Amino acid sequence: MGATEKPRRITMTPAALRVREAAARLFYERGIHAVGVDLIAAEAGVTKKTLYDRFGSKEQIVVEYLADRDERWRAFLDQYLAAAPPAPPARVLAVFDASHAWSSEHSSKGCSMVNAHAEISDPSH
Template identity: 80%
Template sequence: MSSPNRVVMTPAARRVLRAAAGLFYERGIHAVGVDLIAAEAGVTKKTLYDRFGSKEQVVVEYLADRDERWRAFAGEFLDAAPPDPSARVLAVFDATLAWVPDHNSKGCAMVNAHAEISDPSHPAHPIIVGQKEWMLALFTGLAGQVDADRADELGRSLVLLHEGALVAYGLGIFPGAIEHAREQARALLTRCAP
């Protein structure tokens, strides 16, 4: 999928993005209008449109920024993980555990956004889908280091554990959802390790 054009971030654009990010995540993308975003950011509606061109582009920037920050955050955990392949897989769950208290009180932003933006022609759709494809590729690559013959199967199982944990966490279905998923991933990796 091609990535959409991105906006050059001026100080006013950064304020708009910060305001939009909080509003979109807390209230939903469709529930938030440009008037509210501009007011929260302390800019005029004209400034918002001058910087972004449309609300759709604000949504693109919000999701792309969140995706980039998550990838960098997870990368730090992977860089710090021991070289053991199973430990590297579990580092992704550890990153998620560290990320969710400050970033995911209402569940995964990409899943939430997809509930509102399921049209593939929307410019934010490739970001939403791309983030989940990246997670699958990440887990599949890491799984290949555990068991090269079963990398695809193991990667899919790991992404299902991870994504299911995010949904359970966001909905508050039961306490410790991500910890439980991490433990299930550890058990799965133990069975697959040579």
Template identity: 80%
Template sequence: MTPGARRVLEAAGRLFYERGIHAVGVDLIAAEAGVTKKTLYDRFGSKDQVVVEYLADRDERWRAFLAARLQEAAPEPEASVPAVFEASRAWAAKRSGKGCSMVKAHAEISDPAHPAYAIITGQKAWMLGLFADLVKGHAPDAEADARLARSLMLLHEGALVAHGLGLFPDPIGQAREEARRLLAAAG
């Protein structure tokens, strides 16, 4: 990726997250990135592709961040599941003051035909799969494992939304403690 393209993605990411995808035009992205509109279109082809690249980059960075945190945790669900919540808490403190970027993007892009839709829903499906992998064999049977994974996903996603709304302190920490209770009850 060229330095200009990287600046476009950085500017777009900041602007999309702070102001919303539909509220930000290519003129503003180009100006913030210090490139011409022609350069933006030469590198990305369209605003939709900038959105795709922004979300894909954010997802890739989140997955790497979470993988590093999970490597530090013991593999048992009692350690690995809270580690997901702790990673989300750390990520949100530095990068997501307004809540989850994928949830925010989905509020604006709900059409399955949009090229960014698969990235948004794919990230959430990946998170559900991660929770399923982390708790596999923890509950009495496979269906109970699946219910536990879905409950953990709901806790996690709700905590991210509550964090973005700022209605009460430390929703991600509270969700982590609820996750611990769910794990204890299921095991």
């Protein structure tokens, strides 16, 4: 996939949501390379066949995990920006306030995107 190409996304069924949630927790706690599809399937309560039927590959699970995390972060940030006064310094400070609140609530191990990039640094991924 090229740098300007958008990743393909899948429709989330209840089983796919369980897979994504289990994968997100495991990827964030242990790292993407350290987690295999057998463990993800077991943690999600699905068969490996179901996992591959829904996602096609571990790579697609990673895409869904990171895209979901990004969407949740942007929605979280939007709340802080919407509540900030319109003055540019206040809007900049709102980004820092949101980042602090997010990391306190969600990110004891740092940014998921940065962590993923550290593991998968090939730009063609």
